[in-house]
Amino acid sequence: MTTQTQRIELYYAATPNGRKATIMLEELGVPYHLNYVRISRGEQFRPEFLAISPNNKIPAIVDPEGPGGTPISIFESGAILKYLGGKFGRFYPVDPRAQVEVDQWLFWQVAGFGPMLGQAAHFLHDAPTREAYAVQRFSNEAQRLYRVLDTHLAGRDYVAGDYSIADIALFGWATRNHRHGIDIAAFPNVVTWLERIGARPAVQAALAIPEPAAPVAPAAFGVVQPAG
Structure with missing residues (x-):
């Protein structure tokens, strides 16, 4: 079974699409780091986010342990689910x-x-x-x-x-x-x-992830740890 030693970076907002990624990551039990993208403030249009998600939509991930051991960034929620399911061999069949x-x-x-x-x-x-x-x-x-x-x-x-x-x-x-x-x-x-x-339990954990408690500096994304 594939293991993950470095945290997957997740760029997230608490929308149905964003929660696809948190539910999947909680189900897999792999380490991840939650980066809030505040859509109401236009953070999805920042160049550093567009470099990861050119369609300026959440969720997006950066896996530092991508194919061949090199980092990979992925946007689009369906692509993220298929990637994670294939990598870890769970919730996506082999047949x-x-x-x-x-x-x-x-x-x-x-x-x-x-x-x-x-x-x-x-x-x-x-x-x-x-x-x-x-x-x-x-x-x-x-x-x-x-x-x-x-x-x-x-x-x-x-x-x-x-x-x-x-x-x-x-x-x-x-x-x-x-x-x-x-x-x-x-x-x-x-x-x-x-x-x-x-x-x-993993679904409940994902749904319980709180919104960021305080604003962040305009030059940075909001970053918090996942619940649990």
Whole structure:
């Protein structure tokens, strides 16, 4: 089994995408260092962060013990989950058919379940004016996506066989169902799945990571240690 001696640097904000990385790292139990990127202050546009994440989005990681023993930086939450799962041989299967099962639900999340639900939340709660067409369009799509997930979870504990990076990717978004205009009781299989994953100690540890207690100097990222 691969071991990690140096801390993985995680660039993070407490969003559903950011929590994918903290849940995965807590599940793996590898050392990591949490660097807060304060999106509201525009820290994601700083040159030192763009050198790691050129799309100016969190999360991003720097693994000092990358392939061949040399550092590697990775952006995009799905890519981070696949990298960590492959490196440490956990939560991402070795069998090619099982990999396809995980990959299709992982990509479903990053291409649809996340972006479309983000749009639903924006037009329901954050848009400066309420656009009826946009609200209807994205609310309907949110309902459809939750229905797809609920139907798929019937008779299953997890979305792709064993607990995997696909579940980790989906979980943080599904916990925000209230923001998506969803009556989660209408999707009982999703409720049971959320409860099952939410009971995992590593997931609870990741969700308990606090926001930074005090501002940092404008020239630096906020840096705190992970909870626990």
